[in-house]
Amino acid sequence: MQYCEADVKVWDVWVDRGISHCFLDTASSSVLAVWLIGIGSIELVQFGRHGTRLDERLKPKSCLYRLQFLAHLLLSFVFPAAWIFAYWQWNREELYGHHIARGAVQLILWAFALLITHKERHLQMPSPPLWGHGLALLVFWTGNVIERCLAITSFNSRWWWWHIHGEQDRFKLIIFSAEAITVIIAFILGLKAPGLPSLEQRYQFAYGRLPxxxxxxxxxxxxxxxxxxxxxxxxxxxxxxxxxxxxxxxxxxxxxxxxxxxxxxxxxxxxxxxxxxxxxxxxxxxxxxxxxxxxxxxxxxxxxxxxxxxxxxxxxxxxxxxxxxxxxxxxxxxxxxxxxxxxxxxxxxxxxxxxxxxxxxxxxxxxxxxxxxxxxxxxxxxxxxxxxxxxxxxxxxxxxxxxxxxxxxxxxxxxxxxxxxxxxxxxxxxxxxxxxxxxxxxxxxxxxxxxxxxxxxxxxxxxxxxxxxxxxxxxxxxxxxxxxxxxxxxxxxxxxxxxxxxxxxxxxxxxxxxxxxxxxxxxxxxxxxxxxxxxxxxxxxxxxxxxxxxxxxxEKQEIYDHPNAIEYKCSAGKIEFKNVSFRYSPDYPILEDVSFVVQPGKTLAIVGPSGGGKSTIIRLLFRFYDVQSGQILFDDQDVTMLKQRSLRRYIGVVPQDTVLFNDTIRYNIRYGDVEASDAQVEEAAIAVEIHEKILGFPDGYATMVGERGLKLSGGEKQRVAIARTILKAPSFVLLDEATSALDTHTERNIQASLQRICAGRTTVVVAHRLSTVISADEILVLLHGRVAERGTHNDLLALKGVYYGMWMQQQSPEKGDSSATVDEASLTTETDKKIDEK
Structure with missing residues (x-):
């Protein structure tokens, strides 16, 4: 028995108006065998070493998987046997070695592919799995489709069967057509991977959770x-x-x-x-x-x-x-x-x-x-x-x-x-x-x-x-x-x-x-x-x-305008907190049942130990957050029913941590009112006693402040921020430690400026230095997120409670300078009991 047809060498590609049957069978079988057995064996070794058997409940019951299994069986046993039978039955002389070799290789390869398919269905690798079958099977199925497509180019060759000249050619064409259709089905089902669990199922099996x-x-x-x-x-x-x-x-x-x-x-x-x-x-x-x-x-x-x-x-x-x-x-x-x-x-x-x-x-x-x-x-x-x-x-x-x-x-x-x-x-x-x-x-x-x-x-x-x-x-x-x-x-x-x-x-x-x-x-x-x-x-x-x-x-907008929200137009200028409770997270309460009223044109000071919720009140007034319970009212109007832009137009804030734009000093001051003239900008700077300092810079008001204002000192940044708020001319003024970064002399001068600016405006001041709020119309002492005491400076001193203790601490020489703050641990148990009673 010859391996190739007469006068045809195995390396002859194009013979008698078509691709050599001997070359195509040999080349395709060799390439696919080297690929599948080489790469597939590596996959099988990995499955043997690291594979874990999947839970039976994860394996899908699919008719398509049964069809995929059947296609592999047909291609590994039935079709090679049908080819051998066709040549043996009609003309044994046309049965060459490459026919038998191809049939044997097809049997081995499709059976080997079925084995890999079985392993991929039943075993789980420890690493997060990829969707579908492995690369070895996918390339193998694709190669078989390409082989059938190449055979079509030889429809004029006498060595093939495209022009039917008898029952033998008809039978061969039927086998080829059925085999090609089965290969295409195997290829399509391989891409779909009906026998494998979903990615989420395999991931959950590997890690006990979803991706x-x-x-x-x-x-x-x-x-x-x-x-x-x-x-x-x-x-x-x-x-x-x-x-x-x-x-x-x-x-x-x-x-x-x-x-x-x-x-x-x-x-x-x-x-x-x-x-x-x-x-x-x-x-x-x-x-x-x-x-x-x-x-x-x-x-x-x-x-x-x-x-x-x-x-x-x-x-x-x-x-x-x-x-x-x-x-x-x-x-x-x-x-x-x-x-x-x-x-x-x-x-x-x-x-x-x-x-x-x-x-x-x-x-x-x-x-x-x-x-x-x-x-x-x-x-x-x-x-x-x-x-x-x-x-x-x-x-x-x-x-x-x-x-x-x-x-x-x-x-x-x-x-x-x-x-x-x-x-x-x-x-x-x-x-x-x-x-x-x-x-x-x-x-x-x-x-x-x-x-x-x-x-x-x-x-x-x-x-x-x-x-x-x-x-x-x-x-x-x-x-x-x-x-x-x-x-x-x-x-x-x-x-x-x-x-x-x-x-x-x-x-x-x-x-x-x-x-x-x-x-x-x-x-x-x-x-x-x-x-x-x-x-x-x-x-x-x-x-x-x-x-x-x-x-x-x-990202959801946490603070948004209510559909029926209205424009806020400042009339009297009254602020009211009604039983406000707030927490940043469910297990982190900040304010508990806080109530107070700031009458129009009056000043309210809020003092207390660090972490008591003082700055949070400023943020709530500006509506950076919404409260969990209670109400915040401006002129008897709930802030949640007011348009944010219209309300914030009337509020001026000087924060504790001042951050400036990386631009000129003039730009940063003018940010309070972008339509203000240069003269108005300079008037605001004069009011906070920074005008002369600015003129001393080489570029004056055109001086760049650097990233986040780092070219300026802490006091200079604070004064720029105060000037910016002055230029805005708000109806409500919120001061959050506005002079904390200033020396004593400058602080006193700015305090006088702030008093003139806040005159006739509703003001809320947060302070650690009690000396800066002694002239406030009312002082609120916050402790553990609740109002411990309230009243004027003299009234609170007369109570000899929390505020009195804070005042005495800041006045004591051994406590350092007047900027010293109170330690919560130093507050008496009796005071805590009074708060609880309230």
């Missing part, structure tokens, strides 16, 4: 909630505010359509030019010089691809893209400013800025990829299939369709598989950038504690983690590119062989120009198709980058 949404090893597909993402994007994509931009969009789409038409005519003109130079005219027997076709071809080439049309379209799209970027960034920025203080206290500035940049850029990238790459490429594929079917025959359309389908399916699957590496890289990128920004923002603290090397080591560790994730992402990308090149190369090879064969036999009147047409068109099609894989990855990357931005957009 963490913040983890990156078990993230859902980036295409999940795609409709929600698109719905969020749509208001920013269509330029509804500008008719000119809408016209530009229509022109860009018209250019796309023109480009699709050019892609069809360019290869046709190339064919006609080649035929005119290779086929002489029947009348004159001379070659034609078609300069007109050459000019048209050159013009089409000039406009095609990245030529003139693409350049013009890119130019017209610039303003549309800028519109989208502007709308998204402004909307996101406005949303961030509307979020609560609670959220801003917990955020990381560097990470938020990185998410904003990547998110807004990803929307533009997504638009460009979808509109100008994906849609045109898909249109080109559909046009190409229709063109080749109508101009040549059905087989060309089938070859192109199968190649495209395999390419797209492989690209989608492998890209989905490597998505987790991109997510890990994004997370690591956020972390190492956030660490860098955080260290730079806290530069002084780093220096104070001699922690430069510690911060460098943290930054280096974060960067190494990012580069590890980056390597995984890049390595998996190289694997994907290799698979894509194999599929495209196989499709090009099959199509070129078929076309060359038809041209050499002058089938259907095909000429050399037709081969040139095919080669030109197919390469013209494969070039964007090859880029389509990259585009798909870019789209997926854009969706991943947008996820964090959508998370920011999805």
């Amino acid at each position: 963490d949404p913040e983890s990156n090893g078990a993230q859902p597909s980036t295409w999940s909630n795609l409709w929600t993402k698109m719905r969020l994007m749509m208001p920013y994509i269509w330029p509804k505010k500008s008719k000119m931009l809408q016209l530009r969009v229509f022109v860009c789409f018209a250019l796309l359509v023109i480009g699709r038409v050019m892609n069809v005519y360019l290869p046709l003109y190339y064919k006609w030019i080649v035929n005119s130079l290779t086929n002489p005219s029947p009348e004159t027997q001379e070659f034609a010089f078609r300069w007109d076709w050459i000019l048209i071809y050159s013009a089409l080439r000039f406009c095609q691809g990245n030529g003139f049309l693409a350049t013009l379209r890119s130019y017209l799209w610039i303003t549309v893209q800028q519109y989208t970027t502007r709308e998204v960034q402004v909307k996101l920025y406005d949303h961030l400013l509307s979020l609560s203080l609670r959220w801003h206290i917990g955020r990381k500035t560097g990470e938020v800025l990185q998410v904003m940049d990547r998110g807004t850029n990803s929307i533009n990238s997504l638009l460009n990829y979808v509109l100008f790459n994906i849609v045109p490429t898909i249109a080109d594929i559909i046009i190409a299939i229709a063109f080749f079917i109508t101009s040549y025959n059905l087989w060309f359309g089938i070859i192109i369709f199968v190649t495209m389908a395999l390419y797209l399916a492989t690209t989608v699957y492998v890209t989905e598989w490597r998505t987790k590496y991109r997510r890990e890289m994004n997370l690591a990128d956020n972390q190492f950038r956030a660490k860098g920004v955080d260290s730079l923002l806290n530069f002084e603290t780093v220096k104070y504690y001699n922690a430069e090397q510690y911060e460098v080591d943290r930054y280096r560790a974060a960067l190494v983690s990012y580069q590890h994730s980056e390597w995984l992402s890049s390595a998996s990308l190289s694997l994907l590119n290799s698979i894509q090149n194999v599929i495209i190369g196989a499709g090009l090879l099959v199509g070129s062989l078929l076309c060359a064969y038809l041209v050499s036999n002058h089938t259907d009147g095909l000429t050399v120009g037709d081969y040139v047409l095919f080669a030109t068109y197919i390469m013209q099609l494969y070039t964007p198709l090859n880029y389509l894989g990259t585009i798909y990855r870019m789209i997926q990357t854009a969706l991943i980058d947008m996820e964090n931005m959508f998370d920011l957009m999805g």
Whole structure:
């Protein structure tokens, strides 16, 4: 028995108008055997060492899994036996060694694939599992589909059975068709993986819990909630505010359509030019010089691809893209400013800025990829299939369709598989950038504690983690590119062989120009198709980058205006707390049943130990938070029924921790009233006794204050903040330790200025230095979040309670300067009992 047919060597690829049956059987069997047995054995070893048997309840009862099992049995036993029977029954002389070798290899490989499928169904690896089957099986199934597609190109060969010349050929064709259909079923079911538990089930089995949404090893597909993402994007994509931009969009789409038409005519003109130079005219027997076709071809080439049309379209799209970027960034920025203080206290500035940049850029990238790459490429594929079917025959359309389908399916699957590496890289990128920004923002603290090397080591560790994730992402990308090149190369090879064969036999009147047409068109099609894989990855990357931005957009606005909220117009200027209770978290109470009234034009001082809730009252008055119970009233109107902007317009705040913009002193003071004149800005500076100091700076009021105002001293920053509030001229003044950073002399001067400013205005003062509030109309002493005492300075001293003890502590020389604060432990048990009784 010979291994190959007569006069055919095993390495002969094309024999007698078709692919050599001997070569195809040998090559495909060898390649698939090396791949599946090599990679599959590694997987089986890993399952044997580290696999854990899955709970029977996790294994899905699926009819499709039974069909998958049956397909493997048919391909491993039934079909090889049917081939051997066909040759043995009709013509034993046509039974060659490669037939038996292929049957034996098929039996081993499909049985081996069934074993791996069984292991993947019943065993769980300790690491977070990937969705679907392993790479060994997926490549094996894909290789079998490609082998059947290659066989189609040999339909004119006498060694094959396409032209039925008897019962034997008919039986072989039936076997081949049934086998090809079964292979396709096995391939499709392999992608679906009906016998495997879901990712969530396998993850829960491995860790005893569902995947963490913040983890990156078990993230859902980036295409999940795609409709929600698109719905969020749509208001920013269509330029509804500008008719000119809408016209530009229509022109860009018209250019796309023109480009699709050019892609069809360019290869046709190339064919006609080649035929005119290779086929002489029947009348004159001379070659034609078609300069007109050459000019048209050159013009089409000039406009095609990245030529003139693409350049013009890119130019017209610039303003549309800028519109989208502007709308998204402004909307996101406005949303961030509307979020609560609670959220801003917990955020990381560097990470938020990185998410904003990547998110807004990803929307533009997504638009460009979808509109100008994906849609045109898909249109080109559909046009190409229709063109080749109508101009040549059905087989060309089938070859192109199968190649495209395999390419797209492989690209989608492998890209989905490597998505987790991109997510890990994004997370690591956020972390190492956030660490860098955080260290730079806290530069002084780093220096104070001699922690430069510690911060460098943290930054280096974060960067190494990012580069590890980056390597995984890049390595998996190289694997994907290799698979894509194999599929495209196989499709090009099959199509070129078929076309060359038809041209050499002058089938259907095909000429050399037709081969040139095919080669030109197919390469013209494969070039964007090859880029389509990259585009798909870019789209997926854009969706991943947008996820964090959508998370920011999805942050709920904790403090919002009631639908029936009204504008606040200050009338008398009265403030009232009614039985207010507040806590930042359920187990962290701050205020308990606090009540007080500040009459119009009066001053209320709030004192007490640190952590008693004094600054919280300031934040509640400004409505940074809503209370859990009770009411806060301005002129007998509940703050929850007032529009925030209208209320805050009448409130001026001087916080304890003053943070300035990295701009000029004039800008920071004018922030209290952005429409104020320079003279008004200087009057406010004079009122807080900083005017002369500012004039002493080289740049005067144009002096830059630095990041968060670090170029100014603590007292200078505090005075700028007070001047800013003075310029606002509010009806209500809230002072939270407004003079805490000032020396005694300056404090007394500013106190006099504040008294003049607060005259006739309703004022709430939070203070540790009791000497600064002795003139207040009423003083509230907070202890443990409740009102311990209230009254004027003299009344509270006469009580000889909590306030008296605080006053005596601050007056005692042994306690240090007058800024000393009271220690809660020093307060008497009797005082606590009095508070409880109240």
